[in-house]
Amino acid sequence: MKFTYPLVFALFVQICFSQENIPKLKGIENDITHLIEQYNAVGLSVAIVKDDKIIYSQGFGYRDLENQLPVTTNTVFPIGSVTKAFTGSLLGILESNNQVSLKGKPALYIPDFQFYNDKMNNLITIEDLLSHKSGIGNQGTSEVFFPDKDKLKVVQRLKHLRPEGEIKNSFEYSNMGYTLAGTIVEQITGKSWETNIQEKIFEPLAMTNSYTTLQKMQQSTNYALPYGIYKGTIEKVKFEEFHSISPAGAIKSTVNDLSHWMLTWLNDGVFNETKVIPSDYINKATRLHNIKGGNYDKDAFLFGDGFGWRLRSSYGHYRIDHGGNTFGFSSALIMFPFEKIGVVVLTNQDNTLLPHLIADNITRRLFGLSPEPEYPVNVTEIFKPYKETKPLNKDKMPTHSLSSFCGTYHAKGLGEIEIVYEDHKLYAVLPTYKFLLEHLNNDSFFLKATNEFNEVFNPQYTIQFMTNTEGNISTLKMYSQKEPIEFNKEQ
Secondary structure, eight states: OOOOSSOOOBOOSSSOOOGGGSGGGTTHHHHHHHHHHHHTOOEEEEEEEETTEEEEEEEEEEEETTTTEEOOTTOBEEOGGGGHHHHHHHHHHHHHTTSOOTTSOGGGTSTTOOOSSHHHHHHOOHHHHHTTOSSOOOOHHHHHHSOOSOHHHHHGGGGGSOOSSOTTSOOOOOHHHHHHHHHHHHHHHSSOHHHHHIIIIITTTTOTTOBSSHHHHTTSSOBOOOEEEETTEEEEOOOOOOGGGHHHHOOEEOHHHHHHHHHHHHTTTEETTEEOSOHHHHHHHTSOOEEOOOOOOTTTTSEEEOSSOEEEEETTEEEEEEEEEETTEEEEEEEETTTTEEEEEEESSSSBSHHHHHHHHHHHHHTTOOOOSOOOOOBOOOOOOOOOOOOOOTTSOOSSOGGGGOEEEEETTTEEEEEEEETTEEEEEOSSOEEEEEEEETTEEEEEEOTTOOOSSOOOOEEEEEEOTTSOEEEEEEESSSSOEEEEEOO
């Protein structure tokens, strides 16, 4: 279904500030509408805070395209990795109560916990988890292909999972690191991460339309549906289930609620005259702990991570921010602490730069700079499996009969893959997915999504089978991370 314009704007009726009230924002709605048209987006919402108050909030487009339901500033959007600063704040609150030290090691708070090796056990601190400095890496294979809702059970896998970067001296973005951070919160408090977020952040900040689970969000009457682009056409996609990695990306919120969050950070942790986030934690979280590599330019003298925040210089001003991507949604939250400016943009379009460009347009205006005359269109299409199945590569045939590859393969820290032979084809059966193994060459195949696969990510990783000294198939290597993961065949 194709989205057409003009848009119906859904205005926030309680606190809505038009562009005429703020001269620097004159014409902003035309700019936003133009970008939405360029990106063929469904809907989005925007809020701006400055000097301890909300100066602008607005909804654009639709939260539900099929039923033409408009976005308001109280429409709930999944915010993805913007969640990480919330998880870090829980630990900051606990530290202020002398319940944890961010310089402490995870094993002090989690029973029978170990990393992959002694170096990791001896060096990694909670601070390293929050600044992506641990070297753990994303461990996406464990999270995506072998999910489990039990956070404690999942982080115990880390003793079997090889690190993806150099300990203490690398930038390896890590959802697993934040899962571990959230598990520490649970172990200290005896309450779930979800309950801690509700009690320690949502309630004191009056974030009344914010949720930690998909199920609770869907009980509300005003939430956005997820959409992506495929060959220029808007398509509805599925919501992402976060399972154990909820501390890394599971929050769903509104621009009105996130305005309260920004105002708190810009006011030394105080909201409605109540101290919610400790000053000491805010100071630590917004300082550079991990330098990130990248292109060097005039604003690159400050570029890296604090605790749940990206730090950089923009237009010569100190900036903290974080984006978020989850199935069918993209978000951007940006703050300039010294100027007490905050901007949040939430959209129901998958894997898009749109919220970042709108945030850039707004911040340029607020700093008295001319907006970019034209922004690039950069949105990644959602994945769709192709229907054709290629035959075996006759020039480089498998070394064994296809039935010889069948069996159960196990990897510590992940789980089992069952290889089965059905209708003259090989399939890989994982806990949550079933993939066709399409032949590449010799004993190498790749995971081909079947027509039942409706995720937006591309799962087409290479699978290579190996033989033992007796010439029998004994090992399956899955090339889904920096280093291949070995699954050993049960004999």
